[in-house]
Amino acid sequence: MHQHLCVAEHCYTPRQHGPACPGGDCRGCLPRLAADGLRLCAVDVRRLAEDARTAAILHEDLALTLIRRGRGGERVAGSSSGAPVPDDEVMEARTAIRATLVGLARLIAGERGHALPADDIAAIGEFVARNDRWLAAHEAADEHARDLRDIASDPRTRRLAYPAGSDRLYIGDCPLVLRDLDGVESVCGERLYVYGAHHLVHCAGCDTEETVEWWQKQLVGEVAATVNAYDAAAHLSLRWSRSVDPSVIRVWASRERVGRHGQDAKGRTLYDLDELIAQATSAWGAPESRSVAA
Incomplete structure (x- = not known):
C-alpha cells in the first residue's frame, strides 16, 4: 500500500532530501511518512496537541505582562530591552492565539457533533489537543498544523510573554491538593513564580507560602x-x-x-x-x- 508524506510544511527528515531540495546548507527537506489513515506524521500529530496546550499557556502568561506599569503609571508590558511595549501588542498576540484555538474548537465541535468546551482558554486548548488525530486526518491538516505552530512558536509572542529582563521566573504549577467544604478534593494548579531574590514563593491559589526548595520537592519529589x-x-x-x-x-x-x-x-x-x-x-x-x- 502506498504511503503518503506528511503534509505539514515544517516537516522534514534530518539529512534526507527531496527532488526539489535547494542544496547548500539544507539540513533535510524530505517530509516524514504520514501515519496510517492520517495526513500528518506521528511527530506532527504529537505537535498538534503540544502546540495547542503551549498556546493556551502563552495566552495566560501574556496576560501577566499587562500588570506591569510604565514610569507615568500607564499600563504597559515590558520588553527585553527594558523599554515599555504598548498593551495593544500584547493584546494583539492574545487575540491571535484565542482566535486560532476557538476557530479550531468550533470546527471540531461542528463537524464531530461535540459540545463546545467552557469559554476558558485552557479548556479550549485542551479540547483542541485531545482531538489531535482528528485534525491530523482532516482535509486541511496542513493548515491546522501551520496555524498551531505559528501561535505556539512565534518568537515575537514569546519575547512579549517572557521578556529577558523580567525578574519573574516560572517554576511550575501548584501541586497541592485542596479539599472544599463538601470534602471534594482537587489540585490547586495555580502557576508559581519566583520574584527576583525573594526566597519565599507564594501561591495565590491556596495561599501557601514556602521556600523555593520546598516547592521544588513538592513539584518533582525527592x-x-x-x-x-x-x-x-x-x-x-x-x-x-x-x-x-x-x-x-x-x-x-x-x-x-x-x-x-x-x-x-x-x-x-x-x-x-x-x-x-x-x-x-x-x-x-x-x-x-x-x-x-x-
Whole structure:
C-alpha cells in the first residue's frame, strides 16, 4: 500500500532530501511518512496537541505582562530591552492565539457533533489537543498544523510573554491538593513564580507560602522522577537561573539527547529528570551553587 508524506510544511527528515531540495546548507527537506489513515506524521500529530496546550499557556502568561506599569503609571508590558511595549501588542498576540484555538474548537465541535468546551482558554486548548488525530486526518491538516505552530512558536509572542529582563521566573504549577467544604478534593494548579531574590514563593491559589526548595520537592519529589516538558523547563530554569522554554526539551528528545518515557494523564510526553539534568549540564555547564532539590 502506498504511503503518503506528511503534509505539514515544517516537516522534514534530518539529512534526507527531496527532488526539489535547494542544496547548500539544507539540513533535510524530505517530509516524514504520514501515519496510517492520517495526513500528518506521528511527530506532527504529537505537535498538534503540544502546540495547542503551549498556546493556551502563552495566552495566560501574556496576560501577566499587562500588570506591569510604565514610569507615568500607564499600563504597559515590558520588553527585553527594558523599554515599555504598548498593551495593544500584547493584546494583539492574545487575540491571535484565542482566535486560532476557538476557530479550531468550533470546527471540531461542528463537524464531530461535540459540545463546545467552557469559554476558558485552557479548556479550549485542551479540547483542541485531545482531538489531535482528528485534525491530523482532516482535509486541511496542513493548515491546522501551520496555524498551531505559528501561535505556539512565534518568537515575537514569546519575547512579549517572557521578556529577558523580567525578574519573574516560572517554576511550575501548584501541586497541592485542596479539599472544599463538601470534602471534594482537587489540585490547586495555580502557576508559581519566583520574584527576583525573594526566597519565599507564594501561591495565590491556596495561599501557601514556602521556600523555593520546598516547592521544588513538592513539584518533582525527592528522588528521580519523570516530568512533562513544562515542569522540566521550569525546574531547569530555576536550577540554572536562566529562562528555559519547553520547546528546548522537545528538541533534545528529537535529537535523541534525552529519551521519552510515556505520557501523563493529559497526554503530555514525560522525560526523565536525571537525563534532563545531565543534558543541561553538558549543554550549559554545571548549575550555580544555589541549592535546589533534584
